[in-house]
Amino acid sequence: MGALDDDLAHALEIAYRTPDMVAQRAAVLDLSDPLPGEDALDVGCGNGALACELAARIGPSGSVTGVDPSPAMLALAADSVPPDGGATVRVRAGDASGLPFPDASFDVLTAVQVYEYVPDMPGALAEAHRVLRAGGRLLVLDTDWDSLVWHSSDVGRMQRILTAWDEHVADPHLPRRLGRLLHDAGFTVTRREVLPMLNVGHDPNTLSAGVIDFVSGFVPGRAGVTEADVTAWRADLESLGPDYFFSLNRYLFLAVR
Numbered sequence: 001m002g003a004l005d006d007d008l009a010h011a012l013e014i015a016y017r018t019p020d021m022v023a024q025r026a027a028v029l030d031l032s033d034p035l036p037g038e039d040a041l042d043v044g045c046g047n048g049a050l051a052c053e054l055a056a057r058i059g060p061s062g063s064v065t066g067v068d069p070s071p072a073m074l075a076l077a078a079d080s081v082p083p084d085g086g087a088t089v090r091v092r093a094g095d096a097s098g099l100p101f102p103d104a105s106f107d108v109l110t111a112v113q114v115y116e117y118v119p120d121m122p123g124a125l126a127e128a129h130r131v132l133r134a135g136g137r138l139l140v141l142d143t144d145w146d147s148l149v150w151h152s153s154d155v156g157r158m159q160r161i162l163t164a165w166d167e168h169v170a171d172p173h174l175p176r177r178l179g180r181l182l183h184d185a186g187f188t189v190t191r192r193e194v195l196p197m198l199n200v201g202h203d204p205n206t207l208s209a210g211v212i213d214f215v216s217g218f219v220p221g222r223a224g225v226t227e228a229d230v231t232a233w234r235a236d237l238e239s240l241g242p243d244y245f246f247s248l249n250r251y252l253f254l255a256v257r
């Protein structure tokens, strides 16, 4: 993915406040288990929401750094990091494939819905391995988009839209390759978990409402999808009432350096 534009960054900001995403961050915190005094790095930090939650666990004796290559995301993150009391949180420009830090700088590294966008995964995991200290933890969360079950009255149109949507990431099926990639990068995988998401109503306060906006902004002009297709698709989803059904799986991997 290139840098998100301002509209998508804004849509992401709204999506991050939904109960689905709050629960996702809680699962990431539970599994990565940041401890007081540790140094944490959140790769692809987006709006900085997870970085702030990591900092609340780690406290003032440690540090949290967020890196992201997107200027729009970095602007959002700068807004969400408190100007005071957040002295342990820093955000800066950086790419997963070339982390701007010395070797052995961090105890814990999180990459949440980031590696699926990265074309060179061996390179990105080599970087994660390099900047972690011995015994450090890497928490990865990504979606396998084959896990998506999304009801529509027009199955053919939905399929074309989802085929186009697959192009928004470098690998829409990364989780099934992650075990091997982590092993080859020198990590030991200690936990694998699945976090299912389920929305059964067309509700703005859900993950799927955000996904509708991201998809709508991305798919026109790809895989034969037109603006008119997207307008009709959105109208259909809004009209489904009790037939609305959206579900997908996030996969979490905890690995030790």
Ligand SMILES: C[S@@+](CC[C@H](N)C(=O)[O-])C[C@H]1O[C@@H](n2cnc3c(N)ncnc32)[C@H](O)[C@@H]1O
Residues within 6 Å of the ligand: 001, 003, 004, 043, 044, 045, 046, 047, 049, 050, 067, 068, 069, 070, 073, 094, 095, 096, 097, 111, 112, 113, 114, 117, 118
């Ligand atoms: C779906 S958002 C996830 C944001 C955040 N990690 C979260 O879930 O709370 C994907 C993020 O990855 C960032 N990103 C994309 N390619 C990246 C790369 N090569 N290195 C680091 N971050 C990247 C994007 O700018 C964006 O902020």
